[in-house]
Amino acid sequence: MFKTIITPNMSDTDALRHINSNVIPLWFETGRTEVYNIFNPTHELTYKKWNLMLVRMDFNFIKPIYYGYDVEIRTYIIKLGKSSITLLQEVWQNGQLRVNGKSVMIFFDYIRQENKAIPEDIRNSLLKEIISIDELEEKNKKEIKNNKKNKDYEFIER
Amino acid sequence: MFKTIITPNMSDTDALRHINSNVIPLWFETGRTEVYNIFNPTHELTYKKWNLMLVRMDFNFIKPIYYGYDVEIRTYIIKLGKSSITLLQEVWQNGQLRVNGKSVMIFFDYIRQENKAIPEDIRNSLLKEIISIDELEEKNKKEIKNNKKNKDYEFIER
């Protein structure tokens, strides 16, 4: 699991006084930084070097996220295909899971415009981080239950 | 179907010289404007008046989108539940379908924090726009085929 702490910006809120849903794709991209680093240690964003293509993403908005409190982005690898990788990412705030979503990326040759097989060394780095959805849901259920006593930030709802 | 024309901004591109995937949620929100107007003709973004809550969205990235050419956002209603509405939205450019994705919104009372049934008058306005996924896919297949002769913007790939 890769963990990233983000301090929400005032401009991330909308008139309903929650973090706007369109901010989450940006936070999840920040959360994918370490995965990008494993695939692209030189950080070179050119057709010759870059090797990942996002083909799908989804988002489930479970609870509102508030301004004024840090959020934790958790990034899990849940599936590793021959040339694809599937991530599950979560936004936690005040001990509660608020948004989650998957993204699928393809290991891709931008010059030849075709999929490539993920090489062994990258595959091995990634396998260390893999988790099953069932295992993750079990873990989350416990954590959420333990944190149920946390008072949520309801004052902002006025 | 609701149609919105958008001129991509230079800042919507990324270093791979395509429109970045994180821009699409914003374009789809622009595409939902007329749906918001049906639900919220006063445009009042307060807990008392606003009545929609986004609970899910997903995106399929089919082909890259390029700077320099207008895109068309097409917004379809594909499902209408007692208190939920499901949209399918598409990005077209140069006669080709490049991104699509669904979003699910709940008709919601922000003060009581509970779902409400969508009223008859709103339901009737929406039903006029409903289309089945099968019908839509058939329609798209024909249109894409007809446009296959369009030369795509490959020069930017250098």
Next chain:
Amino acid sequence: MFKTIITPNMSDTDALRHINSNVIPLWFETGRTEVYNIFNPTHELTYKKWNLMLVRMDFNFIKPIYYGYDVEIRTYIIKLGKSSITLLQEVWQNGQLRVNGKSVMIFFDYIRQENKAIPEDIRNSLLKEIISIDELEEKNKKEIKNNKKNKDYEFIER
């Protein structure tokens, strides 16, 4: 003067129920599209072809901008140097000037990394649109006065 109409997105608002200030740079970029088109009719965003570099921008926030009503972005050329161009851009809503700001761009060779002189044909297209700040302020003063009777969108302030 170049005129662009924009429908604000819900995600453009912030918790103070106005359009957030960080949205304005994006709207002004949309407003610069026609200027970009004069300099770059092929829209090719590569080092070989693209020829503009933004070196300065500023923003004055005069009155709040509200969700639910279209805004008009007005883009004026106020200065044309040997290799630089200065724009003044404005956001109008409901007949009132709400934000303005200048931006300075340099006609630039990205391969050689040096300024170039703006060619005669581009210069001539731009000169047609030039206006002095004094002339513009006079014009705006009259327009704002004429529109003073417009009721502003105060209901959202609750």
Next chain:
Amino acid sequence: MFKTIITPNMSDTDALRHINSNVIPLWFETGRTEVYNIFNPTHELTYKKWNLMLVRMDFNFIKPIYYGYDVEIRTYIIKLGKSSITLLQEVWQNGQLRVNGKSVMIFFDYIRQENKAIPEDIRNSLLKEIISIDELEEKNKKEIKNNKKNKDYEFIER
């Protein structure tokens, strides 16, 4: 001085393979977080509680910023008026100053819609952080000179 480290996102780049200028206002807002905390320790973004209004901001783009390397946002207070505060903010990367800009905020009563005098306790917290522009420029000049030996990230320019 308040210091914030940011890891640029891939979506912060544009087709010219630098960080796009429209990202900087967001980074500067992140950099103002600690100033907001001094004025609004409860983080409550409502008309009753929030007390800052941005009235002006400007940006000077000095050198390009690259993907793949952390940036440092430095936030200085350079002027403190009866009810206004002026910040100077900078983006540093690889030991070089790349963007700077000022922002002016007013201590504001959103219910009465009028300026207020900044209270003594807030003023005292802020005065500890004040620096003159001359002093800052002197300090920066030395630091930039010391770092001139750093090789810049030119490889991305291909």
